Amino acid sequence: MSKHQARYLLLAGGLLSSLITSAETLADTIFSEDFSSGDISGWNTSGTVDAYNNESIRLRGPSWAQLPVSTSGYSQIQISLSLAAGSLENGEFCYAEYSADAGTTWTTIQTVANGQDNGTVYSNNLSQSQMDNNPNLMVRFRGDGSTVGDYCYGQSVQVSGNGGAPTAPDLDAPSSVSFPHTEPGNSRDLVFQIGNAGTQTLQVSNVSQPASPFALLSQNCAQVSPGTQCQVELRFSPVAEGNFNDSIMIESDDPDEGQWLVSLSGNASQSGTVDNFDPLTGSGAVPRSQLTYSQLINATDPGTLLDFAAFALPADAAMPGNLFSGRLTLLGEAAGGAFDEHKDSFRYTGSQDTSRKHLPEFDFEYVQTGSHIFPLARGSIASSHPEWEYILSPGRVWQENGDNGYSRVALPFALQQKNANCVHNGVFSFLFKNDGAISKVAYQIASETCLYFQVDMWGRLDASYTALSFADANQQIAAYQAEVLGRLPTKPLSALAQDFPGTDVQAFSAPGGKDPQDMSLVGFVIDGIHYTGGCSTRQGTYPYCESLVVPSYSAAKSAFAGSVLMRLEQKYPGSFNRPISNHVTACDSNGNWSDVSFGNALDMATGNYALAGYMSDEGASHTNGLFLVEDHASKISYSCTQYSRKASPGTQWVYHTSDTYILGTAMNDYLQSLEGTGKDIHTDILLTEILQPLQVSPTSGYTRRTYDGVQQPFTGWGLIWLRDDIAKIGQFFAGSGQSLLDPTELNAALQRDPLDRGLEPLSQFKYNNGFWARDVSDNITDCNQPPWVPFMSGYGGITVLILPNNSLYYYFSDDDSFVWMDAAVEAHQIRSFCQ
Incomplete structure (x- = not known):
């Protein structure tokens, strides 16, 4: 079986079964103890009690050991206790107990x-x-034996529940506040609210005063009645350029959030750029046992896999004392480093050494601005390597006292398989000085968004640093700083429980029981706030989630093919009805395409197919003629000639990525006939007219193209995104007010037109204008009309929900599971889907 045959058969089975099912969400562990540490100092005891053999708490004779465990903010609590006994007599017992009233x-x-x-x-x-x-909950082990020869052994205790329950009182406040850009010498005022989501009056004892250039102007928050809010007014008055950060502390009688920290940030500049961009305020006194100065300078072997914390920006990092501007070149990539395989569905590698087990040649330019560093080349960069291409992302630079005057760099990067869409994420780290001195470069890859090939790669390579100045450095720096400052404000997914009390966060972080380890990115966007999660790897949390790259796979059928055709329809009415054969010569030879329109191809309803069964054609071995060849002539010849006419166009949905490739080719020719031969649907429509106004990253400006002079965009797959890009692109569709796309076709795509639902590939599902949709009325029953959830979907476990309450939910995973109903139901609880 070929690579693509296997992978699409996996998709067929996974999508059909997992789109329709949903599992219970998992509870949070509030407290857990198995006494393996031998430490029982936190327990209150009476009688003869000690730690026993690092496995239990031992009670001898009449004795007890009790512990308070607050469950404030949690519901559906479950207490699990286990115990054992020895040498009891009749009428003597050992007990495991709980109290809901502080021990009364x-x-x-x-x-x-x-x-x-x-x-x-x-x-x-x-x-x-x-x-x-319950803030007064307690657990207890107790024995009522008559002598110290009667034994009770408390073996374990666990308290679990669902987070997000309102406390009484229950403080509701933002975790961060950002001021708009301000010119030095001016000031901006900002007001935020403190709410009380509980059932008793909230007593606010103090709101602290931040340091200059921030100031607390006023607050009226001494007492906040249930269901009401008070106001805190702040001022940002910078006198010099720079990025400024501080915080204020809110102290109250909220039982589980008695001290709530609100982070403050503000940017000040005259020119739009800041010299000391995103300053670090640490002392540089960073304790380090991995990737130390000595290990990076003197390393002679690839080392071992590390927790990614070794590559992270430390809390006490200081501003860098050196400035990187130039070319970083790695040496010995073809033979250096180590490799470990976790999954290889298509038997790419064996026991012998191969080029797939090593990095491609690395020779790229970077520019530093403040504590940030960014590559001048973004996107998937073609090279002579037979398997891999680099994707370079922005990173960080800082100073540690133990690095002997060197500055330390972390550069996120990814490897993408040539002519494919899988992405394997990693980090480089090294030390450098202004004079060109440089350490070994340590690298590590331990995660990916790839169903069929999952590997670790790591090593330490020699390198050279060539300092260079760039004529357009100021423009590059200004563009990068604008990219960072233009990102949506983020909060962790866990903050949903505070911002929307009662929210079950695990419905978003692990819908249907999905394993978070399989999720590269997960997020929920509502009211302009991007709640983020994911970034799990096999070696801890990926430290630069804002720079982690994910592939689109077939989500591009919506975001690329659907967007471009709806944009063309808005600019040039009738574009949906253009005949394919008028614009694709290869499809004009057999007569099967003369009555197939652009819109039919977008719907994958051309009438040309072999098998109408769900994903049957897409899983066949002949699809190698589309996916494995690298030139446009071969791809378009396969796409136009593989299938015979079986049904009238527009009547039968059959999953064909080849139809979307044909559509991209046709739209490109059509655009060139209208606007000039140099035009390109990706560069001039998707990127220039749709994505760039959204302030997406340069990473999302890339698309896979054929490796020939045509450079045809794949259209139906091949995009790459950062998490901020996903949020902005999803918001573009979720917001009903945007006018770039034809409103009639957009309403049909997003199920806002009950008279145009589209075709039905599966029961309860529709496919219309490149978008999937599901009727969720079986799960959401309180709407007068059946609620529909439109979504983008991609191979291996990619889901982006365009929710009908103007919010967005997404995850990028590689477990071949597409369950998301838990998240949709929870989003409806936050804000109704009912129209």
Whole structure:
């Protein structure tokens, strides 16, 4: 079986089964103890109690050990306790108990008696409403034996529940506040609210005063009644250029958020750029045991896989004392480094060394601005390497006291398979000085968005640094700073529970029981705030999530093919009805395309197919004629001639990426006939007219193209994005007010027109103008009309939901699972889908 045959058969099975199913979400662990540490110092005890053998807390004779465990902010609490016993007599017992009133009364969860006292561990759990949202909850092990020769062993305790329950009182405030750009000498005022989502009055004892150039002007928050808000007014008054950060502390009687920190940020400049961009305020006193100065300077072997924390910007990092501007060249890539394989569905590699196990040649230019560093080349960069191409992302630069005057750099990067869309993310790290001195470069890859090939790569390579000045450096720096400052404000997904009390965060972070380890990125966007998660790797959390690259796969059928055709329809009415054969010579030879329109191709309803079964044609081995060849002539010849006429155009949906490739070719020819031969649907329509006004990153300005003089955009796959790009592109569709796309076709694509639902590839699903949609009325039952959720979908586990409440939810995973109903239902609870 070929690579593409296998991968699309996997997609067919995975999409069909997992789009329709959803599993229960997982509870949060509030407290867990198995006594393996041998430390019981936090337990209050009475009688003879000690830690026993690093496996239990031991009670001898009449004794007890109890511990307070607040469940404030949590609901559906469950307490699980286990214990064992030894040498009990009749009428002597060991108990595992809980109290909901700080120890006044106790409820038994598990009892062990004489006859059960042979060391066997007995476990039980209990869930009662009085455990929920309770700051006075306690757990206890107790024995009532008569002598110290009677033993009770508390083996473990776990308290779990669903986060997001309102406390009483319950503070509701932002975690960060950003001031708009301000010129030095001027000031800007900003007001934010502190709310009380609880059922009792919130007492705010203090709102701290931040340091200059920030100031607290006023606040009226001494007492906040349930369901109301107070106001905090701040001022930003910079006298010099720079990026400024501070925070204020809100102190209150909220039982689980009694001290709430609000981060403040502001940017000040005259020219639009800042010399000291994003300053670091640490002392440089960074404790380091991995990737130390000595290891980077003197390394002679590839080292070992590390937790990605070794590559991260440390909390106490200082501003760099050196400035990188020039060319970084790695040496020995073809033979250096180590490789470990986790999954290889198509048997790319064996026990022998191959080029796929090593990095491509690396020789690229970077420019530093403040504590940031960015590549001058973005996108997937073609090279002579037979398997890999680099994608370069922005990174960070800082100073550590132990680096002997060198500055330390972390450069996020990715490897993308040539002529394919899989992305494998990694980080480079090295030391450098202004005079060109440079250490070894350590690198590590331990995650990917790729269903069929999953590997680790790591090593330490020799390198050279050539300092260079660039004529357009100021323009490049200004563009990069604008990119960073133009990103949507972010909060962690966990903040949803504070911003929207009662929200089940795991419905977003692990919908349907998805393993977070399989999710490269996950996010939810509402009210202009980007709630982010994901970035798990096999070696800890990826440290530069804002720079992590993900592939689009077939989400490009919506974001590229759908967007461009709806844009052409807005500019040139009738574009949807243009005949394919008028614009694609290869499709004009057999007569099967003369009555197929652009719109039919976008819907994958050309009437030309072999098998109408779900994904049957796409999973066949002959699709290698589209996916594996590298030139346009071969791809378009396959696409136009592979299938015979079986149905009238517009009547039968059959999944064909080849149809979208034909559409891209036709749209390119059509655009050139209208606007000139040099025009290109990606560069001049998608990028210039749609994406750039959204202030997306240069990374999203890339598309896979054929490796020939035609350089035809693939159109149906081959885009790459950063998380901010996903949020902005999704918001573009979610917002109903944008006017770039033809409104009739856009409303049809997003299921806003009940008279034009599109074709039905599966029960409860529609496909229209390049977008999937699902009727979710079985799960959301309180709307007068059936609610539909339109979405973009990509191979391996990529989902982007354009939710009908003007919010957005997405994940990029590689577990071949497409479950998202939990997230949709929870988003409806935050804000109704009902129209």
